[in-house]
Amino acid sequence: MLVNDRVKPYLLKARYGIEKESKRVDLSGNLANTDHPKSISLRDDHPYIQRDFSELQMEIITPVTETLEELFNYLAAIHDVAYRSMGDKEMLWPLSMPPNLPEKEEDIVIAKLKSVENVRYRQTLSQSYGRRKQMFCGVHFNFEFGDELIQALFNTQSEIKDYQHFKTETYLKVTRNYLHYRWIFTYFYGASPSSEKNFFKEDSLNEAVRSIRSSKYGYTNSDEVQVSYSSIQNYLSNLSLMVKRGLLSEEKEFYSPVRLRGGHHVSDLEDHGVRYIELRNIDLNPFETYGISYEQAEFLHLFLLYLLWKDEGENCDEWVKKGDFYNDIVALEHPLEHTQFETEAKTMIDEMEHVAAILNLTISDTLFVHLREMLMDPSKTLAGRLYKESEKSSQGQVATTIAKENYKQSWKKPYQLTGFTDMELSTQILMFDCLQQGIKVEVLDRQAQFLKLQIKDHVEYVKNGNMTSKDSYISPLIMENKTVTKKILQQHGFRVPKGEEFQTIEQALRSYDLFCTKPFVVKPKTTNYGLGISIFKEGANYKDYQQAITLAFKEDSSVLIEEFINGTEYRFFVLNDRVYAVLLRTPANVEGDGKHTIEELVMQKNRDPIRGRDHRTPLERIQLGELENLMLKGQGYQMDSIPKNGEIVYLRENSNISTGGDSIDVTDQIPDDYKKMAVDAVSALGAKICGIDLIIENTEVPSSNKNAYGIIEANFNPSMYMHIYPYKGESRRLTMHIIHYLFPELLQSQSN
Secondary structure: OOOOOOOHHHOOOEEEEEEEEEEEEEOOOOEOOOOOOOOOOOOOOOOOEEEOOEOOEEEEEOOOEOOHHHHHHHHHHHHHHHHHHHOOOEEEOOOOOOOOOOOOHHHOOEOOOOOHHHHHHHHHHHHHHOOOHHHOOEEEEEEEEOHHHHHHHHHOOOOOOOHHHHHHHHHHHHHHHHHHHOHHHHHHHOOEOOOOOOOOOOOOOOOOOOEOOOOOOOOOOOOOOOOOOOOHHHHHHHHHHHHHOOOOOOHHHOOOOEEEEOOOOOOHHHHHOOOEEEEEEEEOOOOOOOOOOHHHHHHHHHHHHHHHHOOOOOOHHHHHHHHHHHHHHHHOOOOOOOOOOHHHHHHHHHHHHHHHHHOOOOOOOOHHHHHHHHHHOHHHOHHHHHHHHHHHOOHHHHHHHHHHHHHHHHOOOOOOOOOOOOOOHHHHHHHHHHHHHOOEEEEEEOOOOEEEEEEOOEEEEEEOOOEOOOOOOHHHHHHHOHHHHHHHHHHOOOOOOOEEEEOOHHHHHHOHHHHOOOOEEEEEOOOOOOOOOEEEEOEOOHHHHHHHHHHHHHHOOOEEEEEOOOOEEEEEEEEOOOEEEEEEEEOOEEEOOOOOOHHHHHHHHHOOOOEEOOOOOOEEOOOOOHHHHHHHHHOOOOOOOOOOOOOEEEOOOOOOHHHOOEEEEOHHHOOHHHHHHHHHHHHHOOOOEEEEEEEEOOOOOOOOOOOOEEEEEEEOOOOOHHHHOOOEOOOOOHHHHHHHHHOHHHHHHHHO
């Protein structure tokens, strides 16, 4: 069936999800003694970050994705949120085995959940298995074959008439084979060779092994718990019987390495069948920042296809039991010992490679190379590597060193969201805050920065961080057109610079005499980010005027020439009739040291890690183009000039951050009358979210005074990151204000 031409195109179609547990520890590698971070929404059902058994066990949950790339992007992003929510005094332990545990078991704190039922369930587990056993951590890999694949397989056969029944039988076959052959995964990727102090009550395991967690010493039910995978009916009736006999408190206490999933409750399987499977026997990979590697996930997908292809034993229950027996043998082998199933493992790898070839599956070139290397040399398996590293010091010290490196990386660029760093920075910060607050985030179009945000049934669409349904269609069009913006503001009594609009270079050049002796500004009509703007404070000669006109027309088909208003430029961020931030932006500049040229000083300043390109960092790198050269020329400088020590040299007149300017928060220093005036101006434009630029000569002079200010621009998609990460001054978390504006119920739930 799998080699059928109608099936082949869908073989790699699948849906994935990861649930990854980790313990919070302090920077010395000791268990944290703090509560779950308050900055993470404390809902028990947070979609991305929850507590497991203990208050200090953090479970990171990805959304369901249709590619492994997207899966690992979300896994990385949610880790960023987890680390920065914990603060700079804690990190995540990278091993499945816990660090040193308290001598008294009751000192392991059960998760402080709101749901009484959830707390009671954990107390039951504590009594049945002990709290130490609950401190295992691992990865649960959720896997669903694409519906197109199951449908195509269903259409190639006639034995089973009902599609849902066929789908369930498909998953049951894969599950039985996985339970039988999972020992091979334990060999390659088991990674819990030894325990730290106070895990075992007595020395029940003195020798290093491949995986304590996957062995009989792991988190397992009693031997009396027996459940059949022969059919979904037998599976459900056996589980029900185990609960009735008191061997399980409820069905979800059944800790099989594979869990069948079909709904919120186990009983849903009867009506809905199996929708996907949850693989639960995966140790944390200590050598991967996020506990599992892309290669492991790729192996699991191929392995599950192989298990679908491979025949199984005739007696289902015996087949599964043998798998338990084989797995325990492999789990308890020494990490540097060749497995006693080496021959079978080699055959399986050959078969998997054969299956990949005949089914034309696209697999990483290195996957089978690495599998064979690990089979030939056990020291290259995860357990082997961890054991060898630990021989130099101890397993605990190795884990602490790894944790510190992961911690360091997570704080290296705290303004970025790993996994989505190709997106515009304000969007990354908005996504971070949404993930932290438990708002579901779906990236509809990465390149267009288009997001779908959701809490329960409430959905909001956001583009570029703050373009939302709250603004009418017309208001961004008004603000995009500088001529229309000026006319509307002027009609409402606001001061705007006088000027003229030109449609051709020739027309603009003919008007040179109107502007040449006055301070003036040349700018494209609809540009953003300060592109193509030239400022002449003392007039300009014809050649410089011509060059400025040419640069502006490169950005737009219409150009404005306006009077230059003297004063300091401020950016007011207005949201829903309130000013939330005011920024003073200084133009791109360097400070001389009497030794280096202007070009060298620019290169030095651009090395700052908060400077980058394309709005992916809080500040942009200073450019050295035509406009900068024009600006330097006006001051009597060239690129190779050496300014005096302490002398500030400006490379731009316009102060946009996007052209290398510096950002300084001055929100608290701006008088309320100017803030009210900014709000009124935005209201006149019919906008709810706007960045409005004012020139103010002296903020101590009331805004009502004649010529106290001038409004030079209104921006319909104002940058937020420069307010959140200013060069100097207080951070203003505008993304949170956007979230609360879109989802007011979030504020209400937090105040309750």
